[in-house]
Amino acid sequence: MSADLPSSALELRSTLTDDGVVTMRIRETEVAAPTDDQVVVRVEAAPINPSDLGMMLAGGDADAALPAGDGVHDAVAVPVTEAAVAAQRARLGKPMPIGNEGGGVVVAAGSSPAAQALLGKTVGFLSGNAYAQYRTLHSSQCLAMADGTDPADAAAAFVNPLTALGMVETMRAEGHSALIHTVGASNLGLMLNRICLDDGVGLVNIVRKPEHVEQLRALGAEHIVDSSADTFLDDLTAALRATGATIAFDAIGGGDLAGILLSHMEKVASAQAGEFSRYGSDTHKQVYIYGGLDRGPTTLRRDFGMSWGLGGWLLTPFLIKIGQEAADRLRQRVADEITTTFASTYGTRLSLADAVDPEHVKRYARMATGDKALVTPNA
Amino acid sequence: MSADLPSSALELRSTLTDDGVVTMRIRETEVAAPTDDQVVVRVEAAPINPSDLGMMLAGGDADAALPAGDGVHDAVAVPVTEAAVAAQRARLGKPMPIGNEGGGVVVAAGSSPAAQALLGKTVGFLSGNAYAQYRTLHSSQCLAMADGTDPADAAAAFVNPLTALGMVETMRAEGHSALIHTVGASNLGLMLNRICLDDGVGLVNIVRKPEHVEQLRALGAEHIVDSSADTFLDDLTAALRATGATIAFDAIGGGDLAGILLSHMEKVASAQAGEFSRYGSDTHKQVYIYGGLDRGPTTLRRDFGMSWGLGGWLLTPFLIKIGQEAADRLRQRVADEITTTFASTYGTRLSLADAVDPEHVKRYARMATGDKALVTPNA
Numbered sequence: 001m002s003a004d005l006p007s008s009a010l011e012l013r014s015t016l017t018d019d020g021v022v023t024m025r026i027r028e029t030e031v032a033a034p035t036d037d038q039v040v041v042r043v044e045a046a047p048i049n050p051s052d053l054g055m056m057l058a059g060g061d062a063d064a065a066l067p068a069g070d071g072v073h074d075a076v077a078v079p080v081t082e083a084a085v086a087a088q089r090a091r092l093g094k095p096m097p098i099g100n101e102g103g104g105v106v107v108a109a110g111s112s113p114a115a116q117a118l119l120g121k122t123v124g125f126l127s128g129n130a131y132a133q134y135r136t137l138h139s140s141q142c143l144a145m146a147d148g149t150d151p152a153d154a155a156a157a158f159v160n161p162l163t164a165l166g167m168v169e170t171m172r173a174e175g176h177s178a179l180i181h182t183v184g185a186s187n188l189g190l191m192l193n194r195i196c197l198d199d200g201v202g203l204v205n206i207v208r209k210p211e212h213v214e215q216l217r218a219l220g221a222e223h224i225v226d227s228s229a230d231t232f233l234d235d236l237t238a239a240l241r242a243t244g245a246t247i248a249f250d251a252i253g254g255g256d257l258a259g260i261l262l263s264h265m266e267k268v269a270s271a272q273a274g275e276f277s278r279y280g281s282d283t284h285k286q287v288y289i290y291g292g293l294d295r296g297p298t299t300l301r302r303d304f305g306m307s308w309g310l311g312g313w314l315l316t317p318f319l320i321k322i323g324q325e326a327a328d329r330l331r332q333r334v335a336d337e338i339t340t341t342f343a344s345t346y347g348t349r350l351s352l353a354d355a356v357d358p359e360h361v362k363r364y365a366r367m368a369t370g371d372k373a374l375v376t377p378n379a
Numbered sequence: 380m381s382a383d384l385p386s387s388a389l390e391l392r393s394t395l396t397d398d399g400v401v402t403m404r405i406r407e408t409e410v411a412a413p414t415d416d417q418v419v420v421r422v423e424a425a426p427i428n429p430s431d432l433g434m435m436l437a438g439g440d441a442d443a444a445l446p447a448g449d450g451v452h453d454a455v456a457v458p459v460t461e462a463a464v465a466a467q468r469a470r471l472g473k474p475m476p477i478g479n480e481g482g483g484v485v486v487a488a489g490s491s492p493a494a495q496a497l498l499g500k501t502v503g504f505l506s507g508n509a510y511a512q513y514r515t516l517h518s519s520q521c522l523a524m525a526d527g528t529d530p531a532d533a534a535a536a537f538v539n540p541l542t543a544l545g546m547v548e549t550m551r552a553e554g555h556s557a558l559i560h561t562v563g564a565s566n567l568g569l570m571l572n573r574i575c576l577d578d579g580v581g582l583v584n585i586v587r588k589p590e591h592v593e594q595l596r597a598l599g600a601e602h603i604v605d606s607s608a609d610t611f612l613d614d615l616t617a618a619l620r621a622t623g624a625t626i627a628f629d630a631i632g633g634g635d636l637a638g639i640l641l642s643h644m645e646k647v648a649s650a651q652a653g654e655f656s657r658y659g660s661d662t663h664k665q666v667y668i669y670g671g672l673d674r675g676p677t678t679l680r681r682d683f684g685m686s687w688g689l690g691g692w693l694l695t696p697f698l699i700k701i702g703q704e705a706a707d708r709l710r711q712r713v714a715d716e717i718t719t720t721f722a723s724t725y726g727t728r729l730s731l732a733d734a735v736d737p738e739h740v741k742r743y744a745r746m747a748t749g750d751k752a753l754v755t756p757n758a
Contacts, residue, residue, distance in 0.1 A: 091655040094655075308691050310688070311688035312688075
């Protein structure tokens with residue numbers, strides 16, 4: 001192990017209290033020396049994904065964020081409704097670690113061959129506590145990148161890449177041949193577009209702004225549907241007919257989009273079925289909600305027959321379900337293509353202090369497409 | 380075959396026209412002589428199930444039903460909205476057969492052993508055109524009852540019995556150990572209650588009136604929750620905790636009930652999980668919508684983590700999925716227990732003329748629990 005490992009370093013934690021406030025605070029934490037199977041990563045970058053915000057902000061109103069530093073360390077306080085507090089009793093008063101994933105350089109390693117093999121390497125890692133200057137991790141939590149990889153490029157090697165690959169794997173496993181993605185211009189959407197182009201899989205990209213149509217078109221996407229256009233439903237129907245997509249992955253969650261997708265998949269399927277059935281077509285139509293950009297209720301008009309499913313989709317259970325070998329195959333593809341297929345772009349870079357600055361919190365909590373934030377804890 | 384088979388007899392058909400009217404009409408139809416594998420059933424009784432109403436009334440407003448007879452045969456006309464007409468283009472102008480199932484006596488049979496074995500027997504049958512005086516059917520569409528069975532008792536041997544058995548089979552196949560049913564006091568609900576008591580399966584019966592609590596209690600049901608009570612949500616939580624039910628079958632469809640069930644299944648599961656996860660518990664919670672007593676939209680607040688599914692459930696695909704042998708086993712249980720476990724009760728008996736009488740149409744279209752109608756075409 002390295003001699004110049006600090007004994008302590010800074011990290012971010014998020015604490016919800018029963019007075020209806022969640023506080024994100026910088027604090028000192030011990031840097032544990034690695035055991036045999038562990039490594040210590042100097043964290044250079046960690047993205048703020050939509051999936052991080054739930055733990056960071058506890059569903060609070062980021063627009064009402066206020067400074068809450070104690071004069072030693074910076075902090076930010078955000079109000080949380082009583083109902084949201086009640087739904088999160090299990091975390092009350094506990095300083096929760098935050099940051100699902102990050103990238104950095106292995107600066108110390110235990111004696112095991114797997115740990116030693118990582119020493120000096122740039123790695124991406126999945127840890128749930130990535131907003132920190134140093135992290136002591138099991139070697140299996142790290143994905144080694146090719147020499148010369150920028151740690152910032154390795155920072156988002158798990159959540160979005162494996163989710164995008166998982167969508168295509170799920171599509172195949174459940175017997176569909178093409179898919180719909182409801183946030184086509186997101187970082188994840190751009191990855192999915194590249195995967196589908198490489199693998200020859202039909203993809204209907206739904207975007208919410210005209211400029212995103214152009215962006216995806218320039219990236220080679222064939223089927224792009226703008227939900228803000230007057231022609232949305234006709235465009236959607238045409239894209240579904242062209243691709244035969246019968247499964248959708250939806251990051252929006254709230255509103256009527258999931259129902260609209262089921263309804264229009266059914267419309268295409270029943271037109272092809274010919275004979276009338278009062279139960280709709282036999283074609284199974286599936287929507288998986290994997291995010292909640294719209295936290296409002298999901299409304300289904302149920303005008304899509306009886307062969308349909310709606311459900312939650314989450315990365316970890318998916319990886320467990322497919323098993324270690326299949327998961328390793330997906331991880332290796334991510335490492336091999338980290339600067340191409342799985343490249344992320346960021347709208348802003350934040351120090352730990354920036355990450356708890358109320359103005360920055362307001363901005364990244366909006367999760368605007370193209371404006372993802374990257375935390376750089378050692379910057 | 381029998382010498383006294385009539386050459387023609389009466390039947391009901393339902394025709395939707397693009398002027399926004401659906402007409403149910405009595406008409407003469409040929410009684411086809413049976414081929415080798417066929418039998419002719421003199422239909423004594425056929426239930427009006429909720430699943431029949433879609434084809435009969437095409438989603439029209441039964442409260443506006445008007446007589447539409449032509450002086451020879453009776454008929455009833457019901458207005459249908461433009462949107463509903465548009466969704467049913469494939470049936471426009473076609474006189475659709477109606478009546479999923481019925482019961483009667485086999486009065487003629489083809490030469491095959493299977494057909495001959497049914498001659499003179501009381502049978503239940505599944506045909507999609509049961510509202511008729513005679514039906515020529517393949518022998519495999521019939522389920523022979525024990526000698527002495529009243530044809531009225533055999534009339535509802537398929538839809539409700541196999542659906543109730545299918546719910547328990549689905550529960551087991553998908554790894555759940557107890558279930559919820561949202562119309563506990565319906566004919567189907569009473570069957571399901573008897574199945575679960577016999578098989579030792581935990582069942583949460585949801586009912587919508589206090590008197591249904593008493594009715595089910597008298598029938599031995601242990602967990603009965605009245606959704607009209609102020610204590611509904613607490614009662615539901617207690618019943619879910621007691622049974623461990625993580626799958627529900629919902630005949631209502633519209634409104635917030637499906638979401639409430641998912642939410643409270645999650646509440647019980649996450650309380651048992653202990654550790655906080657922002658994605659909710661790992662327990663998969665499932666709701667299947669198999670009916671649409673409330674045709675309004677389904678609203679989900681999504682306060683139930685990420686391990687959940689909602690979908691349509693339909694008998695025919697289920698029977699295909701489990702295969703012939705398993706389906707035959709379920710059918711034989713129905714025949715063996717047709718006057719006990721699978722007994723139905725009816726609020727009214729209707730001749731074919733009654734079935735197209737506007738006042739009767741208004742009544743049976745309400746689908747009130749305990750007021751199911753039985754059509755008796757030869758009465």
